[in-house]
Every structure is written in C-alpha cells, then in structure tokens.
Amino acid sequence: MEVGQGKVRVDAYAKVCGEAKYTADLEPKNILHGKVLHSEIANGLVKSMDISEAEKVPGVVKVLTCFDVPDCQFPTAGHPWSVEEKHQDICDRRLLNRRVRFYGDDIACVIAEDEVAAQQALRKIKVEYEEYPAIPTVEQAMAEGATPLHPDLRKDNVIVHSHMTMGKADFSFEKALEEAKKEYGEEELVYVEEELDTPRISHCHIELPVSWAYVDNNGKVTVTCSTQIPAIVKLYTAMALGIPTGKVRIIKPYIGGGFGNKQDVLYEPLNAFMSMQVGGRPVRLEISREETIISTRTRHKITGYVRGLAKRDGTILARSLDAYANNGAYASHGHAICANCCTVFKDLYRDRMGTEADGWTVYTSSPTAGAMRAYGIPQSIWFTECLVDDLAKKLGMDPYELRMKNCMEEGFRDPGNGITFRSYGLKQCMEKGAELFHWTEKREKYGHESGMKRRGVGMAIFCYKTGVHPISLETASARMVLNQDGSAQLIMGATEIGQGADTVFTQMAADTSGLRFDEIYIVSTQDTDVTPFDTGAYASRQTYVSGMACKKVAEEFRSRILDYAAYMLNNSVEDISKTIYAKEVSRAEEKLRSQLSLSPKEKILPEMLEIVDSRVVLKEGGEALFPLSILADTAFYSLDRAVHITAEVSNQCKDNTFSSGVCFAEVEVDLPLGLVKILDLVELHDSGIIINRKTAEGQVHGGIAQSIGYALSEDLLVDEKTGRVLNDNLLDFKIPTAMDVPDMRIDFVELEDPTGPYGNKSLGEPPTIAAAPAIRNAVLQATGIGMKVAPMTSQRLIEAFQEGGLL
Amino acid sequence: MFDIAGFYEARSVDDAVRALSEDENAELINGGTDVLIRVRAGKDAGRALVSVKNIPEIKGVKLLPDESIWIGAGTSFTHITNDPLIMEHLPMLGEAVDMVGGPQIRNMGTMGGNICNGATSADSAASAVSLNTELLLTGPEGERRISIHDFYTGPGRTVRRREEVCTGFLIRKEDYEGWTGKYIKYGKRRAMEIATLGCAVRVKLNGDRSRIEEARLAYGVAAPTPIRCRKAEEKLKNRSLSDPGLLSDFSETALTEVNPRSSWRASREFRMQLISELAKRALSEAVKLSGGEIHA
C-alpha cells in the first residue's frame, strides 16, 4: 500500500536544491520586458492618452493602450466553462479597460528592452480621465443613484441576489420568531442579533503571478505562467484575443503558491497580446507585489447580519444571514462565493424551525474579489461560529454542548444541491479534539478571569464540500506511459501548486498499478498541447476528482500490462523463445502452471496475474514471475508483437461529500495592549482516509496560519474616499511571520468515504476556516467581549475593551 | 534593476563628501534598505547614488579615551547587537536594533541609515534619544557634532545636508554608566514590522535601589519626530519605588508631551493608550534591570 504512507514529496529534492523551475526561471535570454499602467482614479473613463513621450524613451519597443485592444469581453473565473448560457461566467473585462472601475485598473502597457525603460515610459504616459465618484463600499455601490459599473450587464451594481432556506421553501425568520413566541413564550427563548464583518485579504503566495509569452513554430501564442488552471487560461486567453482556442498554448511549470488567486485568469491574456503585437517575440510580464495585491484578486470582504433563536434548553430553532459581499470592480467568480457562504451557514446546524440566508454580491470600485482558499467559508464560519458562541453565552451553556446538540448530523443531505455527508466524522472530531485539548478542564478553569491578563478557550466547527459537483462540471483526465525499463510516466491534467498533488497522485498510481512509487515519474508541468484535460487546482477537488481519474488510469494501465504479461507467458516457447528473456519467461510459465495446476494447453489469463512492486506476480500466493523491466523491453521491441503500453482516462465525477472538523484555541489576552497570545491550538480534520500524513499535516499547519492571520492581523484596506489600496505591500499587509504562529497540535479522524477514490475527501482548503472564530471565541471567554469584526487588531480590541469597561 | 543615474562606491568619508558635492543629483546610500526602496517606488528614481557601504572607517564600535562609546554609522544592526562593548554598556540599544525588520535586514541596515532617514519609527531612534546621543557629520567644511535632540526637524527631515556623511554616534559615559534601560517596540506582528510605537526608558537608581535618581523617556511614533519627554522624567526624579503614584504620574505626564497622529495604521487614541501603557511597562523593566522593584 502506497496510499496512507508518509512518502517524501516527489519534488522535495529539486526544491531544496533550487533546481525546481518556476515560470521566471524558464525565460529565454534577451526577452522583452512588459509593464502595465494602472489607473489612478477609482471610477471613470479614459478620455485620451498621450503616449508620445513614453515612446521616445530609449529602449521602448511598443506602447499599447486601452484604445488598441480587441473589442472582446471575457470572463476570468477558474470555473469550468458551461455550454449552458445561464451557467457561464460573466464576460465583463477587456485586456485593457477604457472604462476605469477601480484604482489600479489596467489601462495601458509598455514593452521595452529593459525594465527600467519600461518603468520610465510608464511614468511618461499622460492620461486624461472623466472621473465619477468612487464607490468602494457595498453601501456606496448600492446607494440610490450610484453609478452602475457595468451598465451593459447590470442595471445597478448588484451582480446577483439570492435567497435560500432550510426547512420550508417559504421559511422566514420573522415568522418563525413570532410562532416561537406563541408556542414557547418569550421567556423560554434566547435571541441574538448582530452585525459581523470580515476583512478583504490578499493571498500572498510568495511567487508573484508572472508570465512570459511568445508565438511558437505552429503559430500558437504560448504563455508560460504561474497558474492553477492552465486549461481554463487557454480557453479565456483565446476568448480575450478573439482567436481560436487551438491557437493558444499554456505551459504551467512549478508554481510558488496560488491559494485561489491563480485560480483566475490574470495577466496571461494581456501577456499573449503583448507578444503578438511585437511579432511574436518573447515578452515577460512581471507583476509586482504591489500590483498583485491591488490588481489581481482578493478574498471577499463579506458583511453579515445574523440572527439566531434558541430555546432555553439549548435547542436552536432558527437562524438567518444577510450577507453582503464586496466583489470589487469585476465579477471574477461572481456570486458563487457569497452563495457558498450562505449555503454552509444553513448547513452546519439543524435549526428546528428553519434557516434563511440572503446573499448579495455587489460590484464596487475596489480591487476585484475572487477565489481564495476555502471560497467564502472562512466568512461563513466566522458568522456561524460567532453567532453560536454568542447564543451559548446568553444561554449560559458550554459552547461544546450547544454544538453537539445542534450541529449537522450523520447522513445530512443538503436539500438544495443534494450534497450528502457520506462519511461523517464531525462529532468524532469534536470528541477527540476536546479530549486532546482538555476542553472541559480549561473551560472551567478560565471561567472567572480577572486582572489585566486573562485567559480563555474557544472552539469552532465547520463543514466543507469536496469539489463542485453538482453546481458545476467535474472532470479530470490522466495518462500513463510505460518506459523500456518498466517504469512509467504519470501525466495528470491536475496541477501541483505546492499542496503536494504530484506526490499523492504518484502514491495513488503506484497503489493501483502495482508499480513501485519511485518508478512512477510524474510530469509536473502541464502543457496544454500535450497534457490531458483537467480544470485544475481548486475546490479541494484534485485528490477526489482527479484522484479518481488517476485510479482509473492506473487500473487501465495495469490491465494492459497484464494482458501483455499473459501473452508473454502463453507464448514463452514460441515467440518469446527467440528473445534474451526466454529462460526467465518460460521458468515463470512453468512456475505458474505448476502452482495453478494448469495443463500446457490451458491458456494463461491476465486475471491470474497481478503486479506488485513492479513485478508480475501470481495473483494467488503472490509468487514473483518476472520483473516489469523484462515485460517492457519485450513489449517495446518484440518483432512478433510490439506494443507501446499506455493508458489514458477521462473521468467525469458526479459525486460529492462533506469534510468537517473542529478547532480549539486557548489564548491569553493582554488587555492594555490589546494583544492576543495563542497558548494552545488543537485542530481535528475529518477528511476521510489521509493519502499522505506528512503532506496533509503541512497543509493543515499552513491553513491554520492563514486563519490566524485572518483572526488577528490581515486586513487589506481601501480608502473609502479615493478607492485607493492603503497597504499594498508585505510590510503593511500583515501575514504571520514565524514569530506570530504557535506550535499547532493537529490530528485526523480517518473514516473511509465511500465516494472517494481511496476513501479520501477534501482537505486542501478546510484548514483555513476554523482557527479565526475559535480564537475569537476564546477571547470571548477570557474577557466577556464578543468581537464582531475580523481581524481582531489590537486597536479594535482596545476599543472594545474600553467600551466594555475593562480598561 | 534600479532606476538610478549612476553609482559611486566611495573609498573614504572624504571621498564620499567630494562625490556628493560634485553631483547635485547624488544621494548617500549606506545599508540600502531604505534608499533602494524609495528608488524603486519612484520617489528617488533617477538619482545618482554615492555608497559608503564599504568604508571601514565608519564601521565598528569603540571605547574612546574619554570612555565615550563610538558607534560607526556604517555598523550593521547585527554587529551592534553582538558587539561586546554594546552588550556590556548599552544592552538596550543592542536589543532595540535587534527588533528592526528581520535578520537579513539587520545584517544589511545600519544605524547611520536608520537615524539619518529621519523616520520617527526608526527602532534605534528612541534609544538614541534617551542616550543623549551625539551625531558626527562630515561635510565639505569638515566635521561637526550635533546632539540628536537638535537633529530632527520634521517627519523624514533632519539637519543633515545632502552632501554630509554621518560617520558615527557618540554616547558619553555619564549617559550609560550606572543606567539601565528598556526599549519596547510595539508592532502588529512580532517581526518584519515597523513600530506602531517605540518606547525607551532609562533609569538610574540610588545605592540601595529604593528610589529613582534620574530617568529618561523617549518615544518613536508618538510625534512627527522621535521625542524625549522631559516633564515625565522630572516626575521621577528622586522618587521612591514604593510611591503609589509613580507609574501613573509618569505615564500621564508623558501623555501631555506627545502628539501622535491618526492614520490608517493606527488611531491617535490607540497610540495614546500604547504611550501610556508602554511607559509603565518599560519603566518597570528598566528598574528591574537595575535590581529594583516598583511596588506601586
């Protein structure tokens, strides 16, 4: 069994040697340098541009403006395309935009012999604008008379408003409240209503979204880029340029993190256009850190108005959420993220009367929000788990008990999309985690803190689906190709983005094919000219969806090898006798026939054989027959029957399942300085069978660190008057350093999921969800103050402590 | 690649002064951790750089014949922190510069650059102010000495002329001997951080460590420039460590001397809270380092 082993990453060696090649490492010499000019207003129209001075800068090859680009609008979301019009993503962007919709919009670009010339030219482009009021907030954008940012697509700035319920289709929280008062009496009820807020976040992958493009021998515009979704980049680049898809080739080498930002088509189409405008010469487009923060994508700032109603005994009756997602200037993933936020809010608890959720996704003149790890769920769980702890406080109940009593149960099925909890480990995670953390003891110990340093514990739970079926298409493909020595290449359409996909696919292929782990060479690079199709890395889908393709291709590959093995054994005296392997094969035949008591006339069937450890063995008893190297050499070069053994599988997945888990946090709050120190953190994941313990742990650690940043320090600020981003660098946008995260204690509850290829289900994104509300709830126990806004910066904490009379 | 008009590596301080004097467009570069960032941001793009990075005469820490401590302006933060003289006599300064950025920045950045930038948030500044540090500047007319109290003229502005090279810092014996001090940097992260507030307190206790003879209090980011709070210092003069009003008198008086601003980084009110709290904590720590204990 290779699955379940803590195998060393297949790319670790190359990475510690600095030999793993990322996009910028593959650039040819003498490449041209591209730079983008961004708007310096948040809302308006480019009336004219004077590029004459810019063109005079020595070394400048070409200046292109928003007046020069094709008249094509295209979408950017890393969703599978849809052949159903209403499921298609919104086409609201051009390569360069005349209509400026946020401070930092792309309005022109320069191609030069060196980067300094490009920079100098950028500074010399004169832009004349017609300016409209900046509307960077949801309130501003939804206000009466606000300028619609995309009047061709929407009459106002609301991209979509959706309404969903749990319980009756026409469930209303208002009505439920009235009914509950009648039925139980007001004194029997506990009600919480609050406004909660979440921050806009920058992904902060350390590799910037760089790319370089040229036109290849086939006349294809070829973009090497740091993306999670090469196949989607190919399609949308073609759309943006108005050329056939076959004319675009995308190459994705190793990438330095993505976290969802690179699940969007970013500057690849513009880069392709730039190369095409200079006769197909290679052009690199380096997007700086500042540009990445302002002009690529962010996590949505979602504001949630929540209500919760429970009986005094701790039975939750009803909840509601009104979620307003600030989507920024372009639709990107559109309403999918806010809708996901609403869905999980209603799924996580069993409200006995019902649940109501309304989501608004709103265009604003601010940086575009798109996908980010866990896709709307950190916001959703912030709303859900703040509300539940505030209910627990009002009920005077242990938050653990309240969750146990009300959380989603085994067999849960979302009536809206049919997604079902196929292997249920939520409560087991809570039990195991509480024990590991010593929840009960700590909760009691910290009940009555006083003084200027106070301690407390808190928790949060979550659920998360696996992939996007049935909301969207789920498909993946994989190929295996035999080498002369019996080893093989594994070629996946699915992408390695740092999460360890290449390693777990290799484990899966080894497990199923019988080839040794270290004799399967995964091709890490995706090249859309040669790689089989897969939509890419997102939605924690790859081990589940692409993993199924991997399993199927390994089965197919194995069966083709065994067919050939049977042929060899059946013909060991005739065809094979002429080969250098005659002795070994006929010995193997003899061995097999005697073991199975098969007469020389009876045919040896592939079903009698198996591959173990890269050897053909007898299925019964496992006796070794011959190594795959003999088989491969024969298959390649036999004059009687030469076959190149390969297999390719495309697999559509029509399944889904929930993962879940819990985070427990213990904090010490320094009241006068507003500092939260995390003393202990325990997180348990119910992600089915863990394919690779070491890489899984690494993912959980990294996700928790992101959630700690979400809780305490990360907040991308946009000036409400100008729409300008205030903290567009890694000094001012504060992701945790090694000094800001504690040691983390993590574990898994491994229940085999019947739908996962190896009993596995989603893990990539879930670790980013629960630590933030767990920390918030720990601060609540420590201080009695329930923070409403993430991140809980020192300033916000001090203001809350002052308001609460603690300071 | 940086958009600079030229680069000159000076061989000596005089050579640097000459180069700066000859080219009006030239500016001085020391560790580079601030200047190059300004160049990249376009603020100083197109300027020529005169580097003093490799001039041995402005590196190191020395005990002068009058027992003043000289710190070369080109000494990296790491070297200041690890210098035996600093560890013995000025551990507070060594600790303060050990809070700048991260380890790589501390291997590159220098105290000369940190102070001459004029930033109120500079981690060495509050300590330097509390130590009555003197700066040595060499210009076309020769060397001049200036007290750090007269050095800053506004945010990012100092009395240093463009063609002057800061060569070093002097801290007199009377300003370090018998004193202990504590610098607290308050940032939103624990590393790679610009101070939201920096607070340096130094104390000198009497023989039986029951009272404060003298104290000094200096802040970064509490005003447009690093400042010293002399009224708060006065309040501690000859004050008993068991005086109940000690800490609150100190911190409340400090609040009357500061003038922090509100920005998106932090509100004035939040900074006022930090100013008050850090004064108390730094004082308590400084006293502890002298072997005393505040019983207030």
Add this chain to the structure above:
Amino acid sequence: MLKIIHVTVNGREREIAVDERESLLDTLRNRLDLSSVKKGCEVGECGACTVLVDGEAIDSCIYLAMWADGKSVMTVEGLKSREGDLSPIQKAFIEEAAVQCGFCTPGIIMSAVEIVGTGKRYTREELRKLISGHLCRCTGYEKILDAVARSVEEHLRGAAD
C-alpha cells in the same frame, strides 16, 4: 554601462560584467543562472531572495551587485558536495516535509546555513526569530522549524563526535 566585479560565487572566483543599476538578485539570476534566488517582493520583506554574503544572510533584492565586488556569495546551488550529495540541512528539509510550494525554501535554507554555522544551540522561540525574515504562506512554519532545529542538533552532535 557595464562594470566588472570580482565575486567568489559558491566557492568559485568569478569575473562578472554587471550593470551598476543591478541588484545582486538580478546578477545571480540573469547573469549566473542561479535561479534558486527567488524574487517575491523586491523590497526585502519576503526573504525569498536570501543569499549569504561573506557568510551573512542578506536580501539580495535590495543589495546592489556592485557591493558584492571582492566578496563571497553563496546560494543554495553551492550547498551540494562535489559528489552531488545533499547537505545535511537540505536532507533535513526533505525528511521533515518542510517543503511545499518551494518558493521560499532556498532562501530559508540559506538562513539555516547561517544559523547552523554559528555553532550555537537555540530554543524554538529563538529559531522563530532567526527565520522571521522569511515569509512562507504554505507551511505555518511548523515543519520548517522542525527542519532547522534538526539541522542545528545534527550539526552540534557532529561537532561533538
């Protein structure tokens, strides 16, 4: 205009023509093809471009190439033995699963070389501070710390033997 500098790079003396506007990062990547030196922010905040200059870790993105004249520069490419064996620190990073996307890895390994080279033992908190000049968004630093701690211990044990 190009200027000639003399730098010992990974133990080999080199004479290199550089543009005086170049950062050391530019020179190492573009002129010497040492692509382990990564660009992540260009302002000394992320640490991905960390190399050792005369044994001290610096951010090569804000270090002018001209400054390296006469100095010794080391990158991850210089860590393997002549026979191609990995250094103990590289092995520790592999075995402790400290690598994910790998983009911050070469820089952190260079800081680890400096840390291990001091010959001192550090607490985990001290190690956190010593690697705090590197931002990593994948790992939460947990396994990186494990790898650095292990490297330090192995080195001390090796020195004691």
